[in-house]
Amino acid sequence: MPKAVQQAFQARVDALLQQAGLNPDRLALLLYSSREGGYLYQRNIHRPMIAASNTKLVTAYAALRVLSPDFHWRTRFFGVEEHDDAGGAPRQGLLVRAGADPTLTSADLQQAAWVLRSRGVKRLDGGIYLDGRLFDDEMFPASWGDVSKGEPWFAPVSPFIVDKNVIQFLIASRPNRPGFDIFTSTPGFHVVSALATGDQEQPAIRVDQHWTGDTATFTFQGQLAPAKKPYEFAAAVEHPRVHFYQQLVAALRQAGIQGAMPLRSGPVPMPVHRLYTQVSPPLRDVLIDVNKNSINLGAEVLLRTMGLGQKREGISTQDGLAVLRRVLAKEFPEVPDELHLVDGSGLSRQDRVSALLLVRLLNRVRQDFTLRPEFINSLSVALTDGTLEYRNYPWRMRGRLRAKTGTLASVSNISGYLQLKHDVIVFSLLINDPDRSFQTLQAAQDQFMGGLYDALLGREAGEVLSPLPPGPGVPPHATAMGQPGAGVQNLPHTAEQ
Numbered sequence: 001m002p003k004a005v006q007q008a009f010q011a012r013v014d015a016l017l018q019q020a021g022l023n024p025d026r027l028a029l030l031l032y033s034s035r036e037g038g039y040l041y042q043r044n045i046h047r048p049m050i051a052a053s054n055t056k057l058v059t060a061y062a063a064l065r066v067l068s069p070d071f072h073w074r075t076r077f078f079g080v081e082e083h084d085d086a087g088g089a090p091r092q093g094l095l096v097r098a099g100a101d102p103t104l105t106s107a108d109l110q111q112a113a114w115v116l117r118s119r120g121v122k123r124l125d126g127g128i129y130l131d132g133r134l135f136d137d138e139m140f141p142a143s144w145g146d147v148s149k150g151e152p153w154f155a156p157v158s159p160f161i162v163d164k165n166v167i168q169f170l171i172a173s174r175p176n177r178p179g180f181d182i183f184t185s186t187p188g189f190h191v192v193s194a195l196a197t198g199d200q201e202q203p204a205i206r207v208d209q210h211w212t213g214d215t216a217t218f219t220f221q222g223q224l225a226p227a228k229k230p231y232e233f234a235a236a237v238e239h240p241r242v243h244f245y246q247q248l249v250a251a252l253r254q255a256g257i258q259g260a261m262p263l264r265s266g267p268v269p270m271p272v273h274r275l276y277t278q279v280s281p282p283l284r285d286v287l288i289d290v291n292k293n294s295i296n297l298g299a300e301v302l303l304r305t306m307g308l309g310q311k312r313e314g315i316s317t318q319d320g321l322a323v324l325r326r327v328l329a330k331e332f333p334e335v336p337d338e339l340h341l342v343d344g345s346g347l348s349r350q351d352r353v354s355a356l357l358l359v360r361l362l363n364r365v366r367q368d369f370t371l372r373p374e375f376i377n378s379l380s381v382a383l384t385d386g387t388l389e390y391r392n393y394p395w396r397m398r399g400r401l402r403a404k405t406g407t408l409a410s411v412s413n414i415s416g417y418l419q420l421k422h423d424v425i426v427f428s429l430l431i432n433d434p435d436r437s438f439q440t441l442q443a444a445q446d447q448f449m450g451g452l453y454d455a456l457l458g459r460e461a462g463e464v465l466s467p468l469p470p471g472p473g474v475p476p477h478a479t480a481m482g483q484p485g486a487g488v489q490n491l492p493h494t495a496e497q
Contacts, residue, residue, distance in 0.1 A: 001036065002462070009459040013041050013452065015468040020448040022441075026433040028355040031456075032363060035423040040459070045359075048338055048352035049430040052406030053294045054413045055346030058339070058353065060287050060375060061361055062324040063302045065331075066309065069374045073101035073280040073305070077112060078272040082126040092259070093126025094275075095268050096248065098159035100134055100305065101280040102298040103289070105163050106186070106247050108278055113248075113255035115276045121257055127264030128248065130241055133313040134159040135304055139240070141317050143348035150207050153347070155236040155297040157304070157317075160244035164297055171195070171205075171224065171231040182220055183230075188246030190217040198223030207235050214242055214263045287378035291404055292386030296345035303344030317343060332360055346406055355428040358415045362426045366417070379404055379416055392446040397453050410434045412441035418453060420460050 013031075017024055028044040051058075076097040081090040094116075139156035140147055147154045155165040169191070170183045180195045195205070205222040216239070224231065237243040245263045252261065280286070283302075290298040300317070307319030321341060328339060338354035365375045380386030382393050382401035393401070403416025415428035429448075431441050458465050 001459070004464050005459060005462055006040070008463075008465040009455060010041055012455045012458075012465045012468065016448050016451040016455065019451070019468060020444040022431065022444050022448060023433060026431065028428070028430045030355040030359045030428050032359050032426040033423055034363075034366065034426060040425070040456075045356040046335075046338060046354055048340060048354050049413070050349055050408060050411050050432045051341075051346050051351040051353040051430070052408045052411045052413050053296075053346040054353060054358060054404055054406040054415050054428075054430070055341060055344065055351045056291055056294065056299045056406075057358060057361065057404050057415060058328070058341065059299050059302050059324065059344040060291060060378060061365065061371070062327045063283065063287070063306060064371050064374060065327050066306045066323055067283055067302075069282060069284040071283040071305075073103075074099045075101050075104060075112075075278040076274065077116060077276045077278070079121070079275050080126065080129065080269050080272050082269050091126035092121065092124055093129065093264070093269070094121075094124055094252075094261075095129040095131060095272055096244075097131040098134060098161075098244065099280075100159040100161060100301050101278070102161055102164070102286055102295070102301045103280045104161050104278070106251065109162065109248050109251040110254060112276055112278050113251040113257065116252070117255045117257055119275055121275065124252065124257055124259035124261045126259075127262050128245060129264045129268045130160065130245060131268070132159045132241060134315060136314045136316040138316060141300075141343050141348070143342040143350050145348075149238050150209060150235045152234040152236050153296050156238065156240050157297060157300040158240040160240040161297070161301070162240075162244050162247045164295065165237050165240050165243065166234050167218075167237060169218075169220075169233040169235065171220070171233055173224075173226040173228075173230075180220075180224060186247070187250040188216070188243075190215070192217060192219040194219060194221045196223045197226060199225050205233065207233075209235075209238050211239050211242060214245055216242065216246075284374040284377075287374060291378040292380050294387055294405065296347055299345035300343060320344060331364065332357060335360065346408075349408060349411075353430075355415075355430055358428040358430075359426050362415065362417065362428075366424070366426065376402060376417070392443065392450075394450045394453075397450065400453070401449070406430075407438050407442065409438060410436060410441070412438050412445050414445060414449070418456065420456055423456075423460055425456055 024043060028047050028049050030042055030045045031040040033040050078095040080093040080095050082093050083090050139158050152166045167184055167186045172181050174181060178197045180193050182191045182193045184191060205220060208219045210217045249261050286298060289295050303320035304315045306323040307315040310319055335357045338357045340352040342348050342350045365371045379402040380388035381399055382388045383398040387405045400419045403414050406413035411432050413430045418425040418427060431445060433441060455465060
C-alpha cells in the first residue's frame, strides 16, 4: 500500500474519532488487515480496558477449546421410593439432577413429564428431590457488587435453570378505571399490583419478590401511564431452585401425573433408577444465544462448565476462570498482562482486556477451521440480528459487520470483523469514558463505525483520502482514565440483554 494512502487513511481515522466526539485518550482501537497481514491503525492497544460484554468473546473462545462445539448439558430424572418406618406401601418420588442446561425451558419440562408418564409414572405421592450440587452456592458473583437481583440481566447463576430464570409479565391498563392488571403465563406465582396511574414517559417500576417455602409473590409498585397495548416486563427469579420445582410440578400435573409432590431437602432415598435424560442443544447453538443476544447467565454457565475437567460438583466461578486462564496463557503468551477477568459475562467492571488481545484472539479464530464456523456464526450481524440489529449504521453496512458489543455505564465496546470487497478487517474498539453515558458513547461509536467503513473501502481502492471538514471536536474531559467503578449508573441495560 503506498505510504501516502496509508498516512491519509490514518489521518482520516483520527478525524473520524474527533468528528464523533470521542476522546482518543479514553479509547483503544486496533485495525488489522487480513489481506495485507498487518495493522492499519493502532491506539492504546496494550491498555487493559473495561471489557463489558466483550468478555464473552474470551469466554466463548475458551469454551470451544475446552468443551468442543458438540458439548451437551444433561438434566437427569430418576425414580425413588420413600418408605415409612412403620412399613406400608412405598411412595413413588422423583429425583432430578440439575445439569445447568442454559437452554432448558418450561416446554422441555413438559416434554420430560410426558416421557415419565409414558414410562409408567402416574402418581408421585413421594417427594421431589432436586440435586443442585454441580455448582457452588454463589448465585451472584461477589465481583458484581450490590446488584438489583430481580433485573433480568442479573439472573442467578445456578444449575437450576428454566427459561433463563426470567419470568415475563404483561401489564395491562384497566378500561374505564384506574390501575393495572398484571399477567404471566408462568405457573406457580402470586402477582400483586400496587401500580398507580401516572403520566411519565419512562415507566418507573419496582418489583418485590417474597418467597415462602415453595411459593412466591411478586408485588409491582411504581407509576405507569395508561396505554392501549400492554407493557412487557421481565424479572429474574431470586430463588431458582424453587422456580425449577414450581415449573416441574406444573409440567407433571399437565401430563396427568397426580400426587402430593412435596419439595424435599433431606437425603435422597436409595437406590434410584434412571427414568429419562433431557439433553440440551450443542454448545455451538448455545453460543449463538450467548453472543448474539448477550445472555449473561449463559456466559456464566459456560465459564463454570469449563471446570468440569477439574471437579464433578461444587464448581465455582474461580474454577472456571482457572481453566480459562490456562487456555489463554498457552495460546496468547505474548500478552499475559493484558487480560484480567473475574467473571464470564463482563458484568463486573473489574473485567479488563486489551484491544490487542481481542484482535489476536479474533485472528486466531479466523485462521482455525475448528473454531471459525461456530464462533463467527455466534456474532451479531449489522442491521440483521442480535445486539447489532437496530444500531444506527448506514444500510450499505448490512451484513458486512459481524461483532460482539459490550455496554456498561460509561462503556461502549465493539470487536469483530468488517468485510470489505477484497479484505476482512479484524478490529477492536473499546471506549471507556466515565464522563459520558453509554447512550451518547454508543451513538458516537455508530457514527464512527459508519465513517470507518467508508474510509476502509477508500483505502482498499488506493484512494488518498482528503481531509474531513472540522467536526464538533472532543468535549471537555479530564486526561486520566477513570478509576474502576467510576460512572456507575442504574441503567436499563447493563451488559446488553
